[in-house]
Amino acid sequence: MSDKTEYYLSLMQIYLDEGERVLAQKDYLQASEKFWGAAAEMVKAVAASRDVELKTHGDLWKFVSKLRVELDDPEISRLFTLAGMLHQNFYEGHLTPEIVEDLANGVKQFVEKLRNSG
Numbered sequence: 398m399s400d401k402t403e404y405y406l407s408l409m410q411i412y413l414d415e416g417e418r419v420l421a422q423k424d425y426l427q428a429s430e431k432f433w434g435a436a437a438e439m440v441k442a443v444a445a446s447r448d449v450e451l452k453t454h455g456d457l458w459k460f461v462s463k464l465r466v467e468l469d470d471p472e473i474s475r476l477f478t479l480a481g482m483l484h485q486n487f488y489e490g491h492l493t494p495e496i497v498e499d500l501a502n503g504v505k506q507f508v509e510k511l512r513n514s515g
Contacts, residue, residue: 404445405441409438412431429492429497433487436477439507443460483500
């Protein structure tokens with residue numbers, strides 16, 4: 398495993414753990430951003446394991462689309478879209494606590510799906 402892959406996996410775990418912590422404190426805006434971060438870092442880790450560097454949000458979405466096709470798994474793009482909704486919620490604060498919790502669970506599924514894909 399490359400240093401970059403390990404770095405992104407480490408960040409992903411930090412954001413996942415931090416997301417759980419702030420979610421338990423009912424800080425839904427911070428939880429939203431931490432879970433988005435976990436999903437984004439997981440995508441970067443998979444990309445880094447293939448010597449691909451992702452620099453923009455667009456790069457993330459294109460790579461997720463590639464994974465969705467490669468693995469023939471529409472859940473990958475659906476679950477990453479949930480993470481994107483959390484990212485938007487960080488700025489807008491429009492989601493209810495229950496929805497943030499549901500989407501956070503979707504991010505955890507996304508992370509596990511990518512962990513088990515390689």
